[in-house]
Amino acid sequence: MTTAAPSSKVTGPKGQPSRIGGARPSHLVTTGGSGAIVDLPGISVIVKGTESWPLERAETIVEPRLLEKIRATLGPQVNALHTAPWDPQDTDDPWTRTGVPVSPFPRWLRCPACHRLGPLDPPGQFDLVHRYGRRPDLAKFVHTTCQKQTQKAARNKRACLPARFLVACDAGHLDDFPYVDFVHSGRTEPCGGPKLVLRDSSSTLGPRVTITCVECSSARNVSQASGRDGWEALPVCRGRHPHLQKFEPCGRNLRLMVLGASNLWFSITASALHLPQSQTVADIVSANWEVLGPQPNEAVVGLLVGQLDSLRALRDSKTSEVWSAIEALKASGGPVDAPPQTDLLRAEWDLLSHPTTQKQDDDFRAVPISGPDGYNHLLQQVVLVSRLREVQALVGFTRLTAPDRRELDPGNRLSLSRTNSPKWVPAFEQRGEGIFLELPEPRVRQWERQVSEHPRILAMQDAFARWSANRDRPVDTTLPIPRFLLLHTLSHLLIRQVALECGYGSSSIRERIYVGTTAEPATGILLSTAASDSEGTLGGLVALGQPQHLKRLLDNALVDAQRCSSDPICAEHVPEDPSDTLHAAACHACLFASETSCETGNRWLDRAVVVELTGDNLAFLR
Structure with a gap:
């Protein structure tokens, strides 16, 4: 049986692929992709390499910016982003080949009746019992030779447990x-x-x-x-x-x-927001130059525009205008390919910080509104993003140690497939909504200069050096630590407040932090939520961006930042040698967010950079 979520397969007693469970497409990219151990109701399995994924039922996702970023990491041979294979017809066939292939892992099982511990290989000691087409969750391994269950049929025997x-x-x-x-x-x-x-x-x-x-x-x-x-x-x-x-x-x-330890698999993912492109005639002609460039005259161009769906955007323009654009490009030697933009966040920041109605479409709509009263010193701009589309792709994974923020090529990255030159990577897309908050750059820059030598900031820099050394990584000297601490801490404070009011769980609210570079600084936070449904989400998050609601959220967030049930231990915490902990005044009771929400695994957090905690003149808001 195959549902809208990709199904999984193991090899049954007769060699047939048997459906034994299901997973969401996003799960196969973020928390349970190739190389990850997945706990199904009766079986523990590992997801096989992508070279064995059947692509007949996989869909192709188009997101040029993200594809270019992945090519810069994995090589120019990567030519597509594919979803996991799935069957929209929801067939009852328990032996369906549609789905993501898996194999049992660990290969050692324990019988709960006789405590026998043994491997699946060679076969004969444990058998797979799976006879229920619409109940893949009932698939289980049983101990064939269990002396305490000799009178029971195989389907009635207790399920063996994976050795832990x-x-x-x-x-x-x-x-x-x-x-x-x-x-x-x-x-x-x-x-x-x-x-x-x-x-x-x-x-x-x-x-x-x-x-x-x-x-x-x-x-x-x-x-x-x-x-x-x-x-x-x-x-x-x-x-x-x-x-x-x-x-x-x-x-x-x-x-x-x-078995089940959280550090057995860390995904390495790249994500990008869909950004609408300008729709001038010259831009559309340039984008379709391979079709339009060779055409001999205006009449042929008119016929192509009327017939090809890829040229639909030109149908509202006069044919003479389109032909003039073609001739102008021919005279200049043809369109010049712009260099690929590998900084995905820069283009997003440019558009979110300067939203315009000229760059909107069905997958992106952003409208600036006035900020809440009394917060001009904190917020430069508030932008309601009522429509957004995010594409996330899996590049690889690590074990034992997590990759750093947006790091796509750590030294311990493991491949998703047998080949080191994959031609595609798994991906999924979601549509949703968000709130973008921009802080005043001059005030943030002034605050950075004032606190650059503060003992808490220096302690975080030393902890970062130890963290990098313990993982055999060079220290990232380009990370603006005070700025990132401020934006990231404020983001987590708001995530906790938004989750109480918007109707979405805190784990479904994600952050994107825009800090920029020394040459091109940025000071933005995007809080968003998305769903795999084509219609996206219901608007509950955007509604909280209205001035009266956002003021209440900020008021409550700043009050909560001043206290924690673990104070004074939490408030006074500063990483000291030999600790490589990358947070200060932060814990599960006050700031930590779920793994799916935070960009950095709950690192780079300190309530003291937002509000006064210890009276040492560090806080941005005094």
Whole structure:
């Protein structure tokens, strides 16, 4: 069965691809794409590489700015952005080939009845039970030879649980925990036929997870492989990429991981807002030069404009005007390709900070309005974005350590496919709405100069240096730390307030921070929400941008910024050596937002840069 959400597949007993679950297209880009472990109701699976994704049912997303950015990262051979494959007809076929292919991972299972711990390979010990076309959530693995369930039919046996321990290395390799080698480590005589059981128990000293071999009575606690020195109890990494089904030389130290850990997969994504282009006749002719340039006369051009949908925008113009534009371009040697713009945020900032009715279409509408009373010192401009379209593409992923803000090529980036030169990348598009807030640049620049040597700012700079060194990355000296702290903290304060009133959950409200560069500074925040439906969202967020509502939100946000249930610990927190924490007065009780909302993983936050907390003259609002 296939629904509007892409389905997943595993190989069944007879080799057929069997549908065993579903996921949203956005999920396959942001939190569960290629290389990620996905917990389905009865099975844990890993999403395979994109080279095995069937593209027959995939749609192509057109967003030239984003495509150029990805080409600059992955190479010029990337020629398309594709959605995940899906079947709009919602077929009942449980063996459908439409969907994203997955395979069971980890490959070790535990029977909840007899505690037997064993691998899926070789087959025979565990079987996949999946007979329900419209209930893929009932797919499960059962222990075929379980002595405590001998009287039960396979479909009535208890579902086996995925073994909850994995190992990973700093290079991003992921593998099953080496249960057999771990239990038999140090044994002088080989075990004739390892048969493992796993039992959990608890004590006042903490949880105890013991693995025992019933054949030779060897036993060991998994806690011996945990901690800073746990690698000493493990073999070296064998370089496995389970999503690509390949191995490569490695030999690094392994780290014990728990299934479901948040640092097993971090997406590396690039996103861009749709920006309407000017619609002059010359611009349209230039964009369609391959069709219009070779035409011999005005009459042929008139026929093409009337027949081709790609030239629909020229039908309101006179044919003579179109022909004049063609002749003018021919005389100048043809259109000159503009250099690709790799800074996606710069073009968005230019349009949002100077909205105009000449640059609007069905996917972008922005109208400036007056700001709330009493906040002229904080806000330069408020823009209501009643229509926006965002396209987000998956470039790669990392394990163990998250990429930095908008970093597309970190040193530990892992590939989505076997080839290092992919021709396409997964993407999805959403339509929605937003509120854009611009702060006064002169006042922000003056405040930056005043606080550049403040102890809290210097502490954040030192923590950033330690953070970069611990991850073998160069320090980004172009990041304006005070400015980013101010904009990012204000953004999180407003996200928490907006979520209480607009009708959308806080996890569905996203931020885009515009700080610019030293040469071209920017001071903007875009709070937006979007949905995959073609109609977008319902206007609840834009309504809060009206002066009377925005004033209430700002009032409440600034009051909340002055207190936290964790004060004074939260207010007085400053990262000190050896800590590489990139936040100061911020915690889950006051500023942290969900993973889907924040651009930086809740880094670069400090309430003290917005309002006075400790009386040290740091706050922007005094």
